[in-house]
Amino acid sequence: MEGGIKRRLALGFASNWVGKLASTITQLVQVPLFFHFWAASVYGNWLIVSAIPTYLTFSSIGFGNVASNEMTMLNSAGDREAALRVFQSCWWLISMICAAVGLLLVPILYLVPAASLLNIHAISESDTKWIVFYLGFSVLLGQLEQLMSAAYTCVARYPYGTFVKTMISLAAFAATMAPVVLGYGPRTAALVFLVANGIGTVTFGLFVRKDIPWIEFGWKHARFSEIRRLASPAFAFMGFPIGNALNLQGTLIAVGYALGPVDVAIFASARTVSRVALQMVQMVNATFWPELSLAYGAKNVALTRTLHRRACQLALIIAVFVVAGMMTAGPYFLHHWTGGHVPPSRPLLAILLLVVVVYSLWSTSSTLMVSTNQHQTMAAIYLAATSLTCVACFYLARWEGLYGAAAALLISELTMNFYVLPASLRIAHDTFPAFMASMLHYPPSLRPGVLLAQLRRVNLKPED
8 A cells, every 4th residue: 555545544543533532532521510510300301302313313314425435436536527416416415305304393393292202301391392403403414514524535635524523523512511511501502502513514614615626515516316326325324223223222122021121231231341342443444434435436456455455454453452351351340330230241241242353354344335335235134134133132032141142143243244245355356265365464564573673673772
């Protein structure tokens, strides 16, 4: 790989890490602030109400991701006119969908007793409706921000676009905390969050116009034929969040029916600890995604193959190292983290960590398919595999307890490996033996002997 690609990958990983760090900081800071300035009942009701608008993230129906891939591949192939056509077509489609959803939200909130349905008592009916309205529009604005981020991705400046989006999110969070600290209630906090996100969206748009002059916000180049062409991969994208919900919430429900609420708590806590490695793997996927689109769009088969191999190799290395660390300290951390309510079960954690290792290979390999809009069949298989996992989780939990429930999670991961890896190798014009051999091959500069020699030279005194 060229130095520019390596630099972008390093910056991309760093910007994704900053995004994860920002999300973690947000979670750590907001909990004590809310508990200090609001009553516990008010904060609990806020969590319930604020969870409802998140479902509006499905409103773009996957067109944001598909547009990002398509624009990146077209611009990499030198066809900026076609990339602009995709941008404007999807911009107006998403804008119209968001406007329609926003307008539909008004009569629904007017007619439906939201607080009563959600069992909200610490926040008034009127405030509950306004909070859902404000936060709902904030989520809809996020759909447009995703498309503006795609503009930076298509010109190989995705680290900068990701960083700007993270800073906008942090600024919106900081603005929201201001009324909380000043003693205002949930309704005011939600309004400030909407205003902050609105300012952030406009600012992001101004950045795009300044940095990428050929990106225009208009409808001159929009075409319905582009929307029709991208509809199939866009709808297929919806299969992944649905499959994830089945894999996470569906299996918990199955364990609850089979074993009861106590075992659900133990299973959920152990899986949360095991998914630390999974978060790192997902950062690798997000980093390599734009580069795979760029290489494939430029019809650079050799680079596409190299990126696919290196992404899978890095994901496996991270997964194995994190899993090894979690196997050592994980059981004790889990036991103390839950205040002694979850026993330090090493076998249970070992099965769940094995699931993460198996996941890391197909998940990273599938990035090649997703980044090139060739994921329709994979999405259908993922839905079927996660549905089967939920059923198997119930029966295996009844027969073998939590160990059986954890083993059931391997069903979807193994199924996806059997499909994804051969399909990705075909796209990369790679063979299975060569791919597996590449997993054990490292650049000369990273081989242990070379690293030790470099360290020895650094430690040598001048007179030596």
